[in-house]
Amino acid sequence: MSDTFPKLLVRNAEKYGDRTAYREKVLGIWQPTSWRDYLREVRELSLGFTTLGLGRGDKVAILGDNRPAWVCAELAAQSAGAASVGIYQDSNLNEVAYVIDHCDAKIVVAGDQEQVDKILEMIDRLPKVKAVVYDDPRGLRAYKHPLLISLDGVRERGRAVDPAIFDASVAAGSGEDLALICYTSGTTGFPKGAMLSFRNLLTMALSLNEVDARRQSDEFVSFLPLAWIGEQMMSIATALAIGFTVNFPEEPETAAENIREIGPHVLFGPPRFWENLVSMVQVKIMDTTRFKRFMYERWMPVGYKLAEMRFEGRQPSSGWRLLYWLGWIFLFRALKDRLGVARLRSASTGGAALGPDVFRFFHAIGVPLRQIYGQTEISGISCIHRGDAIRFHTVGVPIPGTEVRISETGEILSRSRAVFIGYYKNEDATREALEGGWLHSGDAGYFSEEGQLVVIDRLKDVLRLADGTQFSPQFIENRLKFSPYVKEAVVIGKGRPFLTALVCIDRETTGKWAEGRKLSYTTYTDLASKRDVYDLVQKEIDGVNETLPKAARIRKFVLLYKELDADDEELTRTRKVRRAFVEQRYERIIGALYGEEQHIAIDTTIKFQDGKTARIQADLAVRSL
Secondary structure, three states, X not given: OOOOHHHHHHHHHHHHOOOEEEEEXXXXXXXXXXXXXXXXXXXXXXXXXXXXXXXXXXXXXXEOOOOHHHHHHHHHHHHOOOEEEEEOOOOOHHHHHHHHHHOOEEEEEEOOHHHHHHHHHOHHHOOOOOEEEEOOOOOOOOOOOOOEEXXXXXXXXXXXXXXXXXXXXXXXXXOOOEEEEEEOOOOOOOOOEEEEEHHHHHHHHHHHHHHOOOOOOXXXXXXXXXXOHHHHHHHHXXXXXXXXXXXXXXXHHHHHHHHHHHXXXXXXXXXXXXXXXXXXXXXXXHHOOHHHHHHHHHHHHHHHHHHHHHHOOOOOOHHHHHHHHHHHHHHXXXXXXXXXXXXXXXXXXXXXXOOHHHHHHHHHOOOOEEEEEOOHHHOOOOEEOOOOOOOOOOOOEEOOOOEEEEOOOOEEEEEOOOOOOEEOOOHHXXXXXXXXXXXXXXXXEEEOOOOOEEEEEEHHHOEEOOOOOEEXXXXXXXXXXXXXXXXXXXXXOOOOOOEEEEEEEOHHHHHHHHHHOOOOOOOHHHHHOOHHHXXXXXHHHHHHHOOOOHHHOEEEEEEOOOOOOHHXXXXXXXXXEOHHHHHHHOHHHHHHHOOOOOEEEEEEEEEOOOOOEEEEEEEEEOEEO
8 A cells, every 4th residue: 555655656666667757957958857766766865864873753854945856855764764854945044953953853954055054054053963965066075074975975875775675664654654744834933843644645635636636647846945835745745646747947046937848737836926927927018019018908808708707607608709719819828838837737826815816817818726725734735716616715615535614713623634643842732733623723714605715814813903993914914915016014903093004015016117107216225215106005005995994994004125034034934924023123113103203214234144234224204094
């Protein structure tokens, strides 16, 4: 029975042989690796790990970009009976040190020199680490640390070990074994390590496949952090269960270009990914020829009309189908190809709300984009839109095998075989999360009349104004971020007389808008201080305010002089706002929003990840609505 990832790899190697398991783009050329070679690499690496002292029940921490070395290291650890622990590649030293020490990692696999430097800089704080393994040797040839060894060196050690040891270890594995510890985003402090078994992950993968089918012939591009449960469920769990091909971009910066080259059949991305594609089209249309702009403006309304009919469950007439076919010939086919979604059969987004306009755009051009909902503790996904039953304010219905209900306090509760084992070394948090046999999400929500789940906000983040009026900051923030000109927003108001907002503009889209109006600027800070940009953002906020109850509307806002940044601990690595930290850091600005000041003088220094600093001086305007 193939109830673990290593067993599935062995099965696929026997079943598919020389068929491509994954590709990696190296020096501009896509390099394929067969299922048979995939297994060989994992076998050698796993046996090499055992020579470094790795055994059943141990942990291997992995940090770096999306590379075959990551998935091979993960499967190699699991083949030896150990669990893998992913770390976000842009994590700072404290975050990396906390996860490695907390999970009791015996081996750390680092992608390149940058990640190796992080580990070696704090190796004295990591007494449990017995080896640091690196993948990319560039810049590391002169390093002479006793714990340092290359991935090739580990494989070489593994080739000297009897392969039967690998076979026996894989056969001894069970679906109930711990597969990985996936650390949550830590919006309120240090992250918690969610323990997920092979059964958890494969249950989710196969249940999702029942309603959103993948095929063995599918192509998938792995470009989101492998430390995130969303990427784990696609690049590893589902890829092994179904047998499709995973493609790894040359660099994180080339992901969009590499997606266009591959033309994947399956694509999963957070809202910002899909929003960026729409923003890119909008920017390109501003600069294109008059004829192309005419074609876009002529045929997109036809696409929108057909999409609206499908959302409403109406069958398009033959006339509308003919018009759409013409739109396909003159616009949609080329536009999809340009975006890299020409072959896309399964497209999904999750992690936050996605704007209705973005949904309409992709359905208009023929991309069946759907919203999903889930969390790390349920192996990724619990709900998804089905077919054309797309409702912008919902996240769909539960996948097969998953029960979802709403508690008396309005909390979303889930139950399935995909629910995690518990939090590593945190019994109190585990007991609280699994109270009553249900997974407590911490999210507030309800079911619509059609039976689709609506997520409001984190239960603890449904707040009250001074007069008792309830409001959901995240609900409002997500609607602000539907605007292409707003990248981040933080709504303030707990215990206050009214709502205010800290807004970060989207530099690229807003910059393009400014250039089109001959509005000159130098830096992000300069652009965000322009009166015209304030007017632009005010229109967007006014539009959102119209959809909100009068007592829960934004009354004042300010455009921040910098973007919120995970390196400054203002965001988690999955770009969720650390609300308490942001309110503390910008306490003076927030105070001015509730005072009589019209302008706030800023003179501060920001520190970059490489240690460099920059002084920022700005005069922030407080805009009343």
